[in-house]
Amino acid sequence: MNRYPAWKYAIIVVALLIAALYTLPNFFGEAPAVQVSSAKSTVKVDTATMARVEQTLKDAGIAASAIAFDGNSVKARFTDTDTQLKAKDAIQKSLVPDAADPSYVIALNLLSLSPSWLAQLHAFPMYLGLDLRGGVHLMLQVDMQAALTKRAESLSGDIRSSLREKNIRHGGISRNGQTIEIKLRDPAALASTKALIQDQFADLQTTEAADGAEYRLTASIKPEATRRIQDQALKQNIVTLHNRVNELGVAEPVIQQQGVDRIVVQLPGIQDPARVQAIIGRTATLEMRLVDDSAEARAVMTGGLVPFGSEKFPDINGSPVVVKKQVLVTGENLTDAQAGFESQKQEPNVSLTLDAKGGRVMRDVSRENMNKPMAILLFEKGKGQAISVATIRGELGTRFSISGAMNISAANDLALLLRAGSLAAPMEIIEERTIGPTLGADNISKGFHSVSWGFVVIVAFMAAYYMLFGLFSGLALAVNLLLLVAVLSMLQATLTLPGMAAMALALGMAIDSNVLINERVREELRNGASPQAAIHAGYERAWATILDSNISTLIAGLALLAFGSGPVRGFAVVHCIGILTSMFSAVFFSRGLVNLWYGRQKKLKSVSIGTVWRPATSGAVATK
Amino acid sequence: MEFFKIRRDIPFMRHALVFNIISFATFALAVFFLITRGLHLSVEFTGGTLMEVNYTQAANVGKIRDTVAGLGLTDVQVQNFGTSRDVMIRLPAQKGVSTAQQSANVLAALKAADPDVTLRRTEFVGPQVGEELAHDGLKALGMVVFGIMVYLAFRFEWKYAVAAIIANLHDVVIILGFFAFFQWEFSLAVLAAVLAVLGYSVNESVVIFDRIRENFRRYRKMNTIQIIDNAITSTISRTIITHGSTQIMVLSMLLFGGPTLFYFALALTIGILFGIYSSVFVAAAIAMWLGIKREDLIKASAKKDEDPNDPNAGATV
Numbered sequence: 017m018n019r020y021p022a023w024k025y026a027i028i029v030v031a032l033l034i035a036a037l038y039t040l041p042n043f044f045g046e047a048p049a050v051q052v053s054s055a056k057s058t059v060k061v062d063t064a065t066m067a068r069v070e071q072t073l074k075d076a077g078i079a080a081s082a083i084a085f086d087g088n089s090v091k092a093r094f095t096d097t098d099t100q101l102k103a104k105d106a107i108q109k110s111l112v113p114d115a116a117d118p119s120y121v122i123a124l125n126l127l128s129l130s131p132s133w134l135a136q137l138h139a140f141p142m143y144l145g146l147d148l149r150g151g152v153h154l155m156l157q158v159d160m161q162a163a164l165t166k167r168a169e170s171l172s173g174d175i176r177s178s179l180r181e182k183n184i185r186h187g188g189i190s191r192n193g194q195t196i197e198i199k200l201r202d203p204a205a206l207a208s209t210k211a212l213i214q215d216q217f218a219d220l221q222t223t224e225a226a227d228g229a230e231y232r233l234t235a236s237i238k239p240e241a242t243r244r245i246q247d248q249a250l251k252q253n254i255v256t257l258h259n260r261v262n263e264l265g266v267a268e269p270v271i272q273q274q275g276v277d278r279i280v281v282q283l284p285g286i287q288d289p290a291r292v293q294a295i296i297g298r299t300a301t302l303e304m305r306l307v308d309d310s311a312e313a314r315a316v317m318t319g320g321l322v323p324f325g326s327e328k329f330p331d332i333n334g335s336p337v338v339v340k341k342q343v344l345v346t347g348e349n350l351t352d353a354q355a356g357f358e359s360q361k362q363e364p365n366v367s368l369t370l371d372a373k374g375g376r377v378m379r380d381v382s383r384e385n386m387n388k389p390m391a392i393l394l395f396e397k398g399k400g401q402a403i404s405v406a407t408i409r410g411e412l413g414t415r416f417s418i419s420g421a422m423n424i425s426a427a428n429d430l431a432l433l434l435r436a437g438s439l440a441a442p443m444e445i446i447e448e449r450t451i452g453p454t455l456g457a458d459n460i461s462k463g464f465h466s467v468s469w470g471f472v473v474i475v476a477f478m479a480a481y482y483m484l485f486g487l488f489s490g491l492a493l494a495v496n497l498l499l500l501v502a503v504l505s506m507l508q509a510t511l512t513l514p515g516m517a518a519m520a521l522a523l524g525m526a527i528d529s530n531v532l533i534n535e536r537v538r539e540e541l542r543n544g545a546s547p548q549a550a551i552h553a554g555y556e557r558a559w560a561t562i563l564d565s566n567i568s569t570l571i572a573g574l575a576l577l578a579f580g581s582g583p584v585r586g587f588a589v590v591h592c593i594g595i596l597t598s599m600f601s602a603v604f605f606s607r608g609l610v611n612l613w614y615g616r617q618k619k620l621k622s623v624s625i626g627t628v629w630r631p632a633t634s635g636a637v638a639t640k
Numbered sequence: 641m642e643f644f645k646i647r648r649d650i651p652f653m654r655h656a657l658v659f660n661i662i663s664f665a666t667f668a669l670a671v672f673f674l675i676t677r678g679l680h681l682s683v684e685f686t687g688g689t690l691m692e693v694n695y696t697q698a699a700n701v702g703k704i705r706d707t708v709a710g711l712g713l714t715d716v717q718v719q720n721f722g723t724s725r726d727v728m729i730r731l732p733a734q735k736g737v738s739t740a741q742q743s744a745n746v747l748a749a750l751k752a753a754d755p756d757v758t759l760r761r762t763e764f765v766g767p768q769v770g771e772e773l774a775h776d777g778l779k780a781l782g783m784v785v786f787g788i789m790v791y792l793a794f795r796f797e798w799k800y801a802v803a804a805i806i807a808n809l810h811d812v813v814i815i816l817g818f819f820a821f822f823q824w825e826f827s828l829a830v831l832a833a834v835l836a837v838l839g840y841s842v843n844e845s846v847v848i849f850d851r852i853r854e855n856f857r858r859y860r861k862m863n864t865i866q867i868i869d870n871a872i873t874s875t876i877s878r879t880i881i882t883h884g885s886t887q888i889m890v891l892s893m894l895l896f897g898g899p900t901l902f903y904f905a906l907a908l909t910i911g912i913l914f915g916i917y918s919s920v921f922v923a924a925a926i927a928m929w930l931g932i933k934r935e936d937l938i939k940a941s942a943k944k945d946e947d948p949n950d951p952n953a954g955a956t957v
Contacts, residue, residue: 155769157768289744290744445766447766448764449763451761452760454758462897465896466897466901470889470890470892473888474885477884513900517897517901520893524890525840525843528886532882560850564847564850568846569843570839571784572784572835572839573839575784575787576780576784576832576836579777579783580776581772581773583827583829584777584828584832587829587832629645
């Protein structure tokens with residue numbers, strides 16, 4: 017009765033092999049590396065970049081132990097930090113000649129030394145949280161009300177010009193918070209205004225009220241549109257943050273949405289929160305201006321002076337563009353930019369949407385400047401760049417598109433740049449953590465010591481108290497640790513110091529299952545059961561108890577996971593995984609060991625489970 | 641080795657009333673301290689800035705306090721953190737000053753006073769986040785209590801669910817009482833520990849209840865009190881050894897985990913110690929007062945003489 021069929025052993029062996037494989041990367045340690053990634057959405061990192069990095073290092077006489085391209089970035093690994101710093105300087109000089117306008121982010125990083133075949137299997141070391149590796153953590157709250165107010169403001173302008181177009185007379189349009197109030201004098205105007213809003217402004221819903229002799233039509237943003245606007249605002253802010261964070265030269269920045277209106281920014285390895293805040297909080301502006309195409313302006317290309325009333329900016333390729341100083345439309349007037357495809361000419365384009373005010377200006381300007389080029393400038397850190405120069409081909413309004421001479425990815429990049437130019441809604445820092453690198457290393461060693469010492473003492477005690485069965489329990493506990501580390505590595509869940517505490521606690525609690533089993537086996541033996549029957553009954557009866565107690569612990573763990581944030585979450589993840597792995601190791605695996613050892617012996621006389629003490633009065637467990 | 645050579649069932653339930661009175665007194669005391677002293681909440685809950693700085697030599701806390709006070713900041717706490725060389729500074733949330741500025745100012749002032757200082761970490765939490773955390777913590781507590789009660793009511797019976805939850809909430813309140821009495825810092829990690837204790841200590845009650853259920857099936861001649869006494873007696877060695885093992889781990893955290901994990905481990909220690917007490921003496925006693933009966937648990941199998949799953953049927957006395 018104490019035998020496992022072959023398939024059960026097969027499961028154990030396969031599980032252990034997989035676990036060992038995924039735990040393996042954690043043992044290789046890390047080597048200093050330099051990471052090259054793109055600083056602009058217009059710059060792509062590819063194998064050509066890798067070749068450049070290789071060449072640069074060869075020229076500088078620096079030996080890299082490995083150079084690899086992983087789809088987004090080129091990583092070069094070095095044997096020591098001295099070479100790493102030298103290499104960074106060399107690559108910086110070669111790839112980023114102009115420090116004020118970097119095309120690439122050259123960042124110091126640590127790379128796992130695990131062999132590449134492990135990486136191909138997606139076996140990576142555990143992902144360490146900021147409290148273990150050091151860095152800056154920020155939580156930003158996006159002011160959604162401001163985003164909605166901004167939207168309502170631009171909608172009210174749009175309504176005003178639409179009413180004018182249709183010659184509907186009104187007694188004034190005003191924005192009241194996030195609603196738009198339109199005063200109307202007669203029922204006919206009210207009806208046509210309502211029809212107009214229904215027809216042209218899908219985002220708005222209206223309610224009407226009589227206001228003395230007049231009528232008042234109140235338009236508010238529909239709930240689903242509100243959600244969409246908020247979502248867009250958040251996404252746009254994330255894109256903008258990505259662009260700005262790139263400047264910091266962080267190897268693996270994390271920028272994530274959290275909840276409905278929050279963004280978490282994690283910058284491993286950064287130690288200067290003030291600089292981070294300065295860069296993140298910066299505002300960028302977008303401007304549309306006419307290109308100066310006078311003869312003097314064209315002479316600038318060949319080294320002439322910039323004519324009066326014009327300015328010179330580089331375009332994305334670095335060649336100069338001379339534009340007039342007069343600003344037609346700013347980023348404030350730009351409500352949307354989307355990459356698309358023009359069906360007639362079969363070419364990619366970018367559609368822009370301006371608000372009513374912008375549209376009005378654009379209409380006048382385009383009428384007067386037909387077939388002349390117009391530039392879109394992006395200002396960041398006080399420096400402008402022409403991100404698009406296009407010729408006006410017709411009368412433009414609130415909606416128009418830029419097309420020609422771009423492929424799909426260029427169109428996407430342009431749309432991104434147009435949208436990312438500014439933040440959709442203001443943000444406020446509501447949480448900030450900076451962890452120094454020494455503290456991170458300290459935390460790792462503290463967590464490691466806690467787990468290892470506790471583990472050693474428990475295994476020693478179990479072996480002394482339960483003899484061979486205790487040793488089996490200890491082995492099961494080791495397997496539990498192995499599985500836990502493997503699952504964490506596989507899921508790439510963030511391991512934090514509370515997570516390490518949870519690991520220690522999980523091991524402390526996992527031994528409970530084995531104690532339950534061992535005590536039960538002893539009890540069966542005490543009651544006179546044969547060794548084989550005792551083992552069988554011990555495992556069978558303990559199982560119900562183990563299941564009950566683990567489920568109740570799991571309920572607590574899941575509640576922590578659901579409602580916890582930050583450190584609590586880090587704790588809860590490991591806690592829950594630990595409970596699940598312990599069910600496998602403490603029951604299934606340890607039973608396998610016991611079966612393997614004792615199961616085949618038909619006439620088993622005794623089992624090594626420590627002292628089975630029997631009261632002198634025979635067999636009486638429950639006498640009174 | 642065998643630590644527990646118990647000849648006959650220990651009559652725990654004979655003294656149930658005494659235990660319950662002790663429990664109630666401890667509980668009342670904990671509530672009293674919680675009300676009068678309150679919890680010393682960490683920056684995570686209250687909002688504000690926390691800085692940890694490190695000196696190469698033992699830090700002069702008094703001097704640091706003066707330096708920080710010289711910046712015109714009020715209500716600043718400066719204390720050693722773990723070692724004499726590490727210092728923790730708590731600054732209340734201030735309006736109009738960005739956090740980075742605030743911690744940068746303080747660090748600059750400290751550097752001016754003693755160049756031998758390095759910043760280990762800073763932490764800023766906005767007041768709205770703190771409120772949310774407290775809220776979420778309570779929600780999590782509610783969910784844990786609810787989830788466990790439903791599960792126990794489903795697996796056993798409502799009386800057991802009520803008894804287990806009362807016993808374990810009593811643990812939680814006592815842990816909080818300790819934190820209030822000693823004014824230890826109550827951080828998010830401690831909250832996690834408290835909730836983990838709740839799950840862990842229910843675990844304990846479940847083991848005993850499980851044995852009670854089994855005994856009801858097995859020993860048909862015993863009355864409820866005998867059944868409970870037997871259940872506790874036969875699980876006591878497992879209880880002590882399991883808790884001992886967990887405590888070894890927690891102790892290891894207490895010793896090696898550093899100041900960050902200290903209060904976390906401390907909360908667990910109190911939780912484990914009271915967890916043993918409450919599940920052995922409180923949960924079972926409450927279940928007894930609530931009047932658990934054999935019929936409650938074995939309606940379906942009441943007609944059968946033996947548990948069909950019991951391979952040892954008839955092997956016992």
